[in-house]
Every structure is written in C-alpha cells, then in structure tokens.
Amino acid sequence: MHVTREVAVAAAPPALWALLWDVPRMVECVPGCVEAREIEAHRRYVARMQQKVGPISLSAPLEVHVVEMEPERRLALEARGRDPVVGAEITLRVALGIEGRDGASLLRIDAEGRVLGKLGALGHGVIQKKAEEAVDEFGARLRRAAEA
C-alpha cells in the first residue's frame, strides 16, 4: 500500500523535529505502535506493532533503521518485521519532509509498505484502507502533540 498526506502543524520546524525523536511521545502518535525503544540514537530502534483487521489481530516486532536524516528538514526510516502467528512479513518505508512556513511547519508524509503472506493477499483492499486511516490518525495525533 502507499499513502501520502500533508499536515499543517502549528509548531516551528525545530520543535517538530525534536518531537520526532522523542520516542515515548512518538509511541503515542503512531497508531498501532504499542512500544518502542532506542538501540542507537538517530540510527536504530525496535518497536512492536499491533493492528486489528476484523477478527484477525496482527502483532509483530519491528526493526527500525533511519535511512535519511537532514535535521529539521527530512527524515526517512525503514521498518521490517514478521508476525509468526499469522505468517505475515511486514515492510514499511516512511519519509517525513518538514517545510517551515512563517513560524509553523508543513509536514509531508510518504508512507509505503507491504504485508506479505496470506493476510497481505487476502486482505489487500482492507489493508490499503487501514493504512490511509492510520496515516491520517498519525497526522492528527502529531499535530495535537506538537501544538500541546
């Protein structure tokens, strides 16, 4: 699936940038993320994702690698993991672009991912819809967190 959104955030790029690296607050913002831990600052993290697709619940440990970093301008990360119960391989690539606009910021979100295995095939249509809802929710929570 592939989702792109733009979110206006009433916080200057430096504040937004700092929020993005605040692991506990980011766990709150990312829907379905139940825990996350820093392994190597600004480079490697581990997280656990849980999502319910109807009666099916997906729960997978993710390894997160930061692949691009331009302070206060751009952040891109890749995450990979596997849910052995459902037999689903999950890959995510999220790119966040920040553009300062007179004191506030415009955040561009570009999220691309795949759920491989039976769930990915059978749930193809549903997963795209869920991903769109998740990115919208992420944008909303991030804006609230940044403006709080």
Added chain:
Amino acid sequence: MSAGERLRVVGQSVPRIDALEKVTGRARYVTDLELPGMLYAALLRSPWAHARIVRIDAAAARALPGVRAVVTGADLTWCDPYFGPAFRDRPILAIDVVRYEGEPVAAVVAEDAEVAARALALVEVEYEEQPAVTTLEEALAPGAPLVHTSEPPAGHFADLSSLRPVPGTNICHQFHFERGRGHAAFAEADLTLEDAYSFPRVQHYSLEPHAALAAWDDQGGLTVWASTQNPYSVRVELSKMFREPLSRVRIVVPFLGGGFGGKTYAKLEPIVGALARITDRPVRLALSAEEAFRTVRRCDARVRVRLGLRADGLLLAAECHADFDLGAYADIGPRIIQKGTYTATGPYRVPHVVLHSNAVYTNTTPGGAFRGFGVPQLAWAFESLLDEAAARLGRDPVDVRRQNLLAHGEEYVPGDTPIDGKFEESLNRAAAAIGWTQAARPGRGRGIAMMMKASIGPTVSEAIVRLHADGSVTVLASTVEMGQGARTVMAQIAAEVLAVPVARVTVATPDTAITPYDQTTSSSRSTTMMGRAVYEAAEDVRGQLLRVAAALLKTPAHHLRVEDGAVVGRRARVPYPALLQERFGMGGGELIGRGIVAPGRSAAPLGGSTPFWEMAVGAAEIQLDEETGAITVEDYVSVADVGRCINPLQCEGQDEGAVMQGLGHTLFEEMLYERGQLLNANLVDYRVPRAEDLPARLRCEFVENGDGCGPFGAKGAGEGSLVPVSPAVGNALARLAGVRLRDLPLTPERVWRALRARAAGQSQGA
C-alpha cells in the same frame, strides 16, 4: 486395413472405458494413493519475490515429535539438485536465493500431514530482500536486475540445443524466422497497420493440484507415482539428478485430474525423490490449489504485429515481435516462444514474414506449457489486427480471411509438412452456423477468428499390443489419461484393427517399467502419433494371425481377413484362441505386436516437421451491457478440421471444454501481482468459468476429410478450439461497439473504460 472397409468401432461414440471407475468414485489419483510407512511432506515457501537466504533455523521444527526430516537447499549436495527441460535452472529447493514469491525454501517430512504443517510454522528463515522484476517492462529495461546471474546448463531436448540467451539481460532465449523479402516487402503494401496486444498471466486450475509419491527400493531403484503428462521426460530428469540409470527410475501415472499442459515436465517429482532418499521411506506431497498457482502458469506475453496488405485485401507482409514472460524458471518456455511465433500468421498465405520472440525471466511463478502452447498469445494479436485491416479496407472479415487461406497441399515453409486440411470448409461452416450474413439481433455483435498450430517434431511414440490366449487384447502405451479420453481412443483403434469388441481391450496404466517410450501427452499429438503406433502394433499382430491361419488353412494370407475375433477365409473361420493353440502347441502363449512412430528430424525451422497442422475456427455472438462493460457470449460455434473423429462424443467434449477454458482468459481470468506478491491465488478471487457462463447456444462441429497422418485419417484436436475464442470475442466487441481492446481479459471495467474513452473521443470530434 484398407481404408474402404466399413469401420465398426472407430468413428463411434463408444462409452469411455474409464467412465465406470470415475462415476463410482473408485478412480484413483496420486493424492489417493498410500504406501505402508508413507510419510507426508509439506513445503515452506518464500514470501519474497527476490531475496537472498541469509539463514535458515530448522532446529525447533526438527525437534517436533513426528517430524522425520527438515530439508533445505544446503542438504542436497548428494545429488544434482537442478532440473528443467530447456535449462536445468530450477533447484529442488531454493539454494542461496529465492526468485519468486512462493518458491519452495524448505521441506518438512512427518508421520502425518498435521505434524508436517505444524512443523512448517517453526522453520525460521531470514531473507535479505533483493530488487525484483515482476513485469516484462521491468525485466527488459536496460540495466534491470537479473533473475539469473549465471547461465544455467542446457536441458535435454534436441530441438532446444541451440538455446540463445542474451548475456547480461533477462532474455534466456530468442527465436527469429524470416521468409521472402522481410521488411522490404512493406514498401509495396497499399495498407500498412500496426498495433500492440497483451495476453494475461492465467493459471491452468486443473481440479487436481499437482501430487507425487516416491519410494526407493532396496536395489537403489526409484519409483515415483506422479501426476505428470510426460513420465519419460521426468525419468530423464530424475536419472540425471540422482545419478541412476534410466532402467532404475520408474514413473507410474494413474489418472490425472486434468493437466492442460500444467503437468508437463518435472514439477514435484525431484523433491519427493530427494525426500524419500533422505528419509528412506515413501514420501507423498500433494499441493493445495493455492500452491499450484505458485508452481506453473501460462506465459503471459506482449505482442506487436505489423501487417501489409494490397488494396484487394491480399496479405503481403507480416512482422510479429513477441516477448513472453517465463517467470523465474524457464521450464519449456523456450520451446513455447518458438512454437507460438512460428505460426503467428495463422492459416494464411503471407509471402513476406519477419518473426521474432524473446523468452524473458521475471521474479514470478514459473510459466510452462498451457493448452495452445504460445499460439493463443499470438493469435489474439494477429486475428485482432486482421479484423482491423478488413475494416480499414471496408471488407467483410470472413471474405478477407477466405481470400488469404492457405490451400490444401500448399507449402507453409520449405522443409515443413504441406497444408493437410481444406481450411475454407471450416470457415464457411462456422460463418453459416453463426448466421454471419444475416443481421444480428439488436445489442448483439458477431466476430470470427481462426488459428493454426504445429505439433511437436521430431517426435516419438511406441506401443505394444498383446493378443492373449482367449482372444482378448492389452495395449501398452504411455499416453497419460488426463480426461481427454486417450485410453478409450487407443482401445477403439486396437479393437478396430483386430476386430474384437472394445470391451475385450484393456489399456495399461502408463508405467515406464512396462509401457514403452512416448515423448509426451501434449501438443494434441496422442490420437495421431500414439494412435498410429497402436495401429501399427495391432497391424503387426494381425499379420501374425493371418500368417498362422494361412499355414493352417494352406491359403495365401492375402485371401484371409479378420472378423469378430477370428481369421476368416472363403470357406473357413478360425477363432483367435485356436490360432494361438496352433501357433504355441499349448493353451498359453500370446502374440506381441510392436509399433514405433518416429518421423525424426527434418529441414523444418523447428528441427522437425509437424506431423499434422491443427486448425480451428471460432465464431462468437456476444451481448454487451454498454453501461457496465459486461460481456456474455450468447452463441458460439467452433469448427475444427480434425481429419477423423475416432470418438465423436469425446471430440465434442474436448472442444466444448476448450471453448469454455478459452472463455476464461477472454473474460475473467488474470493472476494479479502487486510488486512481486500474488494477490489472488485462490478460487474466491480467481474466477474460473462456471456452468452459468455457458453460452445459450454452444455448437462444436468437425470437418472430417480423412486427410490426417493419424490412424483412419485422424489429426490432433486437443487445443485448437481454445485459441480463436479471445480474438472472436474481441472482434465481436469491436464490430458491435467500435472499441478495440488490446489487453485480456475483457473485464467489465476494461470495456467500460474503453467505451468512456470512445465517448470522450467522439465528443471532441476526434
């Protein structure tokens, strides 16, 4: 047998000799077979389209009670783990790299299927994703990632010895053929037109998914009960892989639950052979339907065609360029691109021709043979563009076809068999039956299309016929019964030649230890080639009977003939048992007849002349719902030039099945991939034709001029009727609604988009 004699059994719709077993549920397929001590195998498959295997941890799986072995590519060093008829490029289990989603990575063998399935979930595999190419466009792009980095060794087929891969690309073979002045001829054409078409990835969906059961005996011999269409090709592969002489590799083939080409060449036999050797116990592997979607499919293709015609409608020049997507492993793909492109110009005379095709690897389910063998992909393009040419010339598409048909006896290509059918008869009958010249009802459109296909050459079929002491007969022939009715046809041929009732003829189960060599059950060749071998073997026995009777009756053999299980002269009748008693001086003994048919190599471009040309015409009348784009076929006529129907009811069954299978890729079927992942490998989301898709009127008719090289003038008829369905429906749609679709299947949404584009075009006065 003089052709003039009235035929007793051939030409009759005798009931199938395997019908009773099948309607009572007693027929046995590989998935029904069990051996004492048999273990059950299950395969772990890659979720990635292209990845390097970093690490496989099978410890937990091996520890599960009831698991006898967990095998990965690394455990196969004791044999040659690669197989494939063209290139030996396919590993039994992935070695270091997986090349398509669904490729087997590990195999578990356990006491029962449940333990095997549970153990699968405990095998941990770490992959490192690699860039994948999953479409022809991606695979042929300059600098595209390579599916195979090194060139695998050639396979074992003579006609494929000249494989021509293009180093540094995903092209593993090319076929090129020219006749006449090629490109130059287009300069003289009054009308030149060109277009590009695409044919989708479709799956055979035989009701029986692939299955195989292997067991090694104490003398180091391997027996495999397999759902295969060519036991003798599988025997060659296993002999090479396990380094055993051919005489010690035995392939037994019970009934197949459908094949359609999907069960040609080795599929599961290598893995079960290896697992049985490792566990030293019989091992059975029966795939699920979903796994069949990750084992074989038809090679999808994109085809560019260019036609040059004279103003009077005569075809002058044709150029076809076809790229076939072979998926991750070549299988028989290299021969498909040759066979499909060789008759790209169909049953028409085209003096100047340039044909080129590429076999291209991609990271998807490997392609293989599928009914039509490349011809449906080319005919879809050629027959569609031919209709466009007729329209541009303001000519009736039937007339333009009739005007360009090859004539009976005409040379198709120097060195190949002359045309052996009167194709105009089929065209006229199909056009008349669909009511071509009368206007169709409102909202209905008609279209027509033809096809021509070469069968395999060089080719070999051998048969043995045994006449027993009581006058009953056994036929030993390796032709596989996969529903087409081959056993009944062989029984009819033997019964006709030896003048015994069909009920007293049995046809043995193909078993390479017992039934003699046959190249393959495919390419519509069995009735013709194996039928001739059975005919000659039965003739051999008939000759022996006449000689014994001639000595007994002191009359020249040519004054005698066989009739109702006896040799009959002017004044004498000696039943077969008496003749055998005479011959052997005791109650036992049997006469053995042998038939070998092997036309061998020739100067024909594909290495051997086609024994016969398969030709069929399809005429369709469709209804279109212009608002939804949904099409239904209301009337369909198929006419096939078959030389002679040995069993008319079975021939009808073949053609009705072929038409409905053709309707599948015409209106419904397509394997959907998204970035390397197969989305619809199940019958809920992959739409196979149902009873309700049956046209209101479906007629399958035959032209029988007795002009085939097969027994009693028969020719092959197993594939022809499938091919014209998509171009006939596509042409009907174009003539009814003025939209030319180039990509199959013609789903409602695709037709809807074309109709909207047409409407938009009209509104801008285009």
Added chain:
Amino acid sequence: MLPPFALYRPSSLAEVADLLAAHRRDAALYAGGTELLLLLKEGLLRVQCLVDVKRVPGLAEIAAEGEVLRIGATARHRTVERSALVRARCPLVADVARHVANVRVRNVGTVGGNLAFADPHSDLATLYLTLDGMVRLWSRAGERDVALEEFLRGPYETAREEDEVLTAVRVRPWPAGTAGVYLKFGLYERPTLGVALAVSVDARGRVAAARLAVGCVGPRPRRFPAVEAEARGQTLGELAADAERLARAAAEGVDTTSDTHGSADYKRDMTRVFVRRALRIVAARAGGQEPHARYPHTIVV
C-alpha cells in the same frame, strides 16, 4: 486441515457467557463456520476453542413479533429461503437467500454468522438495511438492540463486544403495496456491487416511502436518506423519469474502495447505473408489471 482446538457445545446463553469469560480471545463463536473455519485453515486466526451456539434453544427460530420478523442468528440461509413465514412477510429476504454463495454454503452458513463476520460484500447486510434491520446482542450484562447501520462499523468490524453474542436480527417488513428489488452485479464469488430498493406507494399512487441501500462497493453498506427523501411524493412515472438524476446523486455520496473486484471510480459509476436500474424496475413492479430486466453478470431478484 485445521489447527487443533476444543469444541464446547453449550445449551444456554449463560453457558456461552461463561465460556467467553473464561477463554476471552482464545475462544471464537461458531455456528455454520463457513467463514471462521477458512480463517483457521489459512492460519490467520489462532484460537484454543470454538463455542458452538447451535444448541442454544431458540437461536435458530424464525418468528413474527407483531409487525416485526425475528430471524434467529443460527437460522441457515437455506431455512430462510424456504420459510413460509419469511416468504409471507418479506418475500425478497427469502429470494435473496437463494443467491447467497452456493447451495453448500447456504445449507451450512447462518444469518448471524454472515452479519457478525461483516464481509463488506455481504448481500444480507445490504438488503436488511432497507428493512430497518436491528441486531440483538446478548451478554451477561443484558441485551441491547443495535441498528444494523451502527452495528456494521467497517470491513469485518462490528459493534459486538467480545463478551456479546448476536442472537437474532429483526427486520421490519415493508408495508403492503411495496415493490422491491435486489440487484447483484459482479464476476467473482463475492459481488462487486449490491443494490436493495423498496418503494411504497400510497392510495394516490405517489411514493409514500423509499428505502435504498448500496453495498459491496465500500467498507460497509449504507442507506441514502437524501435520495429517499427526493423520491417521496413522486408518481411512479415521475420516479422512472427521474431515476437517472436520483442515481447520480446516490453515486456522488457513495464511499468506494479499490480492490481486486474493481476500482473506486468504476464502483462509483456502477452505483449510478444500478441504482437507476433498480428505480426503473421497482417503478414498473409497483405498477404491476414485471420488466424482465436481464443484464450480463447481474442477478435480478
């Protein structure tokens, strides 16, 4: 094959509640199993036990409660198809039951299972919306009735809590003199689109009430109150003439999802086409004629 599980066969709702409380997420409610067993077989769902509700008395009953028709959750599609009571009160419910999946699924699958699984392609959900479907949910804490439109939250997601059991669905038959139609279009096992429409006509021959629902094209079926309101008061002739405009309005309001059954914009246009066709068929039926509409790959009930 299936992964191992225990099978409980409680004979009362109280027993069901105890089992759900004891096993929580490790238990799955089970009746026909036509969807549940597939999820277990595909390995997408792991449970320790199934709680079979087929022995709880009364859950399979089809009965009239005053004007309302109660269909028990474990009533099979085949039973609904053949029920004289259903045919008498809601003939379309009986006829649509005949077109669910195939005859084998209809012999085993249940109405409650179909609604609780909430597959966006469900025929029943779309049709029952036009019959003001009310789902009854039972738990130890008591019973509650939820309108079907609120019950169906999204693809495979409903308002049922983990400790609740869907015991019945209540439908309100259309008033006498109502003409209805259900159209089902698509190639695959599951329809690309489903349209249910009922139009009641008053003594003056004008539309007294219209009930329009469209399903399968988006995350869940829905009604179109705005379009229904515009239809009210029209004569049958006006309704037929206005059908294209009303259908266009419905298409603008529909939420469609792209999947292997079709793209979002195709489903939007099909909503327009089939809502108009439904309006024309119902207008004819309300006038006592049967239009014998036949469209490729479409079931007209």
Added chain:
Amino acid sequence: MPDTRTPSSFSITLSVNGRAVALDVPAHALLLDVLRDRLGLKGAKRSCDVQVCGACTVLVAGAPVSACTYLAVEADGLDVLTVEGLGSGERLDPLQEAFIEHGAVQCGFCTSGMLVAAKALLAEEPAPAPERVVHHLRGNLCRCTGYRKVVEAVVACGRASGERP
C-alpha cells in the same frame, strides 16, 4: 453424543452410505479427511479447499455440504452420502448412467461432487429445467467438459425419472 472427556475429542456415529460407523474424532477433524483417510472413501476430493469448487461435495442429512470445510463431529447421528453410496458396477444410479451416456465425465476429479450435488437437486426437483440445474451447479467447477454435457445429463436424468412411476 459428545464425549465427556475434554471437548477436544468426540465419539461419533455416522451412517455413511447406509452403514453405521462409530469413530473417535478430534474436534478439529474435517469430514473430508475422516471420509478419505479413516474410512477409505476416496471419491470426494480436495481441490480449492475454500468451499468454491464442489469437488468435496457430500450429502449430510440429504443436504450438499463442502466436506473440506465441515467438522466431522457435526455429522454425528446423521446420514452421510458419498459418491460411493450412489451405486456400484452392478446397479448404477440413473445419474451415473446419464453422465456416462452423455459424455459428462472427462478427468473425473469433479465428477463425484457433480453427481452428489445433482442427486440432492433431483431429490428436491425431480425434473429441473436447464436453468435450475445451472443455478444449482454454480458451486461445482469443472475445467474439462465446459459443463454442457453435465447439464444435459442431469436434465435428461430428471426427465427420465419423471417418466418412471
């Protein structure tokens, strides 16, 4: 009756093709595997495994079900009819004869399911019109015959049974 032990295995009694059979089966055992692997009745086949193709059709209490997705315990105390129960060499069911006569059998892998489904239809509608047969056989897929001869065989069998007293 359900076993009092842990509810994960059950003692059941099936009447399969008229023969009573007592079995202990795990709760998760599917009817198709019990028929094929425990009772050796190999006529019903596993193909699509998702209730679409009908190759696994058997009758339970006269109703066609997908044995591939039907718990064996559900058939406790009921009659189960498989293709092996239709008729055998000496005395074939009229449907079996009609399938042979009309050329409705090719590879045979779908035939068991087709016959059993048609048997249930004719029990309900003795002489169904072709459209009724097509509707009923929507859930029985065949890749070989193209269905025409299957529908003809069932219709002919229905008409013939109509004439028989």
